[in-house]
Amino acid sequence: MVPKSSPTASSTGKPLISEKAERFTESVIRDMTRQAHLYGAINLAQGFPDFPAPKEIKRAAQEAIAADINQYAITWGAKSLRQAITVKMKEWQGLRIDPEAEITVCCGSTEAMIASLLAITNAGDEIVVFEPFYENYGPDAILSGARPRFVTLHPPAKPEGEWCFDERELRAAFGPHTKAIILNTPNNPTGKVFTRAELEFVRDLCLEFGALAITDEIYEHILYDEAEHISIATLDGMRERTITINGMSKTYSVTGWRVGWAVASPALTSAIRKVHDFLTVGAPAPLQEAGATALSLPHTYYDALAAAYRARRDRLLPALRQAGFKTFVPSGAYYIMADIDEFGFADDVSFAQHLVKEIGVASVPGSSFYSRPELGAHQVRFAFCKTDATLDEAARRLLRLKKT
Numbered sequence: 001m002v003p004k005s006s007p008t009a010s011s012t013g014k015p016l017i018s019e020k021a022e023r024f025t026e027s028v029i030r031d032m033t034r035q036a037h038l039y040g041a042i043n044l045a046q047g048f049p050d051f052p053a054p055k056e057i058k059r060a061a062q063e064a065i066a067a068d069i070n071q072y073a074i075t076w077g078a079k080s081l082r083q084a085i086t087v088k089m090k091e092w093q094g095l096r097i098d099p100e101a102e103i104t105v106c107c108g109s110t111e112a113m114i115a116s117l118l119a120i121t122n123a124g125d126e127i128v129v130f131e132p133f134y135e136n137y138g139p140d141a142i143l144s145g146a147r148p149r150f151v152t153l154h155p156p157a158k159p160e161g162e163w164c165f166d167e168r169e170l171r172a173a174f175g176p177h178t179k180a181i182i183l184n185t186p187n188n189p190t191g192k193v194f195t196r197a198e199l200e201f202v203r204d205l206c207l208e209f210g211a212l213a214i215t216d217e218i219y220e221h222i223l224y225d226e227a228e229h230i231s232i233a234t235l236d237g238m239r240e241r242t243i244t245i246n247g248m249s250k251t252y253s254v255t256g257w258r259v260g261w262a263v264a265s266p267a268l269t270s271a272i273r274k275v276h277d278f279l280t281v282g283a284p285a286p287l288q289e290a291g292a293t294a295l296s297l298p299h300t301y302y303d304a305l306a307a308a309y310r311a312r313r314d315r316l317l318p319a320l321r322q323a324g325f326k327t328f329v330p331s332g333a334y335y336i337m338a339d340i341d342e343f344g345f346a347d348d349v350s351f352a353q354h355l356v357k358e359i360g361v362a363s364v365p366g367s368s369f370y371s372r373p374e375l376g377a378h379q380v381r382f383a384f385c386k387t388d389a390t391l392d393e394a395a396r397r398l399l400r401l402k403k404t
């Protein structure tokens with residue numbers, strides 16, 4: 001946080017802060033984590049697990065360090081990890097990727113997204129973004145000089161229904177300046193998993209307007225009920241126009257390792273690699289080696305991951321309902337959006353403040369996921385990537401809401 005007394009202009013009146021940096025705030029999600037520490041609250045705000053990462057992956061990282069893989073990796077990624085990404089994408093998506101020309105390993109999918117946007121956008125280009133959206137996409141668009149065009153995902157009327165876009169609204173967001181659409185499926189914060197028909201509709205617009213799709217698929221293995229993850233790159237006509245972003249953070253419970261990647265055609269990849277090189281040089285070398293081990297885990301690992309998350313979802317959902325929330329049931333990812341109308345607060349921010357300070361549970365105010373804050377003024381988001389003990393303690397505290 002910049003202290004209030006800190007000057008924002010030089011003695012000559014020249015602004016010290018860029019117009020771009022002035023246009024967005026610090027992350028609300030990360031701020032809620034700091035508030036959780038401050039007030040001793042249970043952190044259901046930020047999406048990181050509070051349980052251990054798999055032993056075999058941690059061992060692989062330790063062995064890599066012991067084997068002195070401690071210097072810069074190849075800037076676009078260690079060969080072993082790129083090879084493992086290729087094998088996994090063939091196995092799960094049926095896509096043939098050239099590890100030498102089509103993969104850029106980055107510092108998390110966060111860097112993969114901004115490096116991709118910086119690689120493809122010129123001033124004045126438009127980027128279509130569904131809202132509510134993962135918080136980073138807004139600043140990413142500003143930093144890359146693109147103009148975001150937001151399209152609303154409308155909440156379902158019933159808890160089990162799906163969030164959905166209006167086809168006319170999506171079509172209206174595309175135009176001659178559309179450079180790309182950002183997709184995130186399974187989706188944070190809504191839990192929506194885009195269907196094949198929806199992705200085909202997006203595909204048709206991309207083809208009609210000559211636009212790219214940048215798809216953030218970091219929750220691809222966290223799916224519930226009958227939901228099926230479909231990568232838009234697998235649809236006819238999209239292989240060459242898609243940048244597929246993924247990473248280790250969520251699938252292997254290692255959000256602090258900062259390893260992610262972008263997969264795209266050789267032409268797009270060579271631009272992404274240049275941007276990535278000058279942004280960060282490379283992702284942590286020993287952790288990339290451990291990534292190769294992680295991506296080679298058997299299918300049973302992914303089955304167990306999805307089953308464990310399903311159990312956590314089904315633990316938190318009834319607790320939220322019992323505390324008085326109207327909940328939306330996620331089909332994927334590890335968040336629950338909840339409607340707070342019942343509690344009679346002025347807005348989501350004052351409610352989230354009450355929750356963290358007085359009730360002892362940190363959530364994320366819904367407005368931080370929207371370009372128009374009023375759309376999220378009745379919602380907060382809870383993350384359930386937590387142990388049963390954490391979820392149970394949160395449930396116990398949330399019941400206090402009934403008494404306030």
Ligand SMILES: Cc1ncc(COP(=O)(O)O)c(C=O)c1O
Pocket residue numbers: 047107108109110111134184188216218246247248249255258259260
């Ligand atoms: C949709 C989405 N993309 C990207 C990220 C960040 O991923 P990484 O840790 O790989 O940078 C998150 C983290 O919550 C997320 O929800």
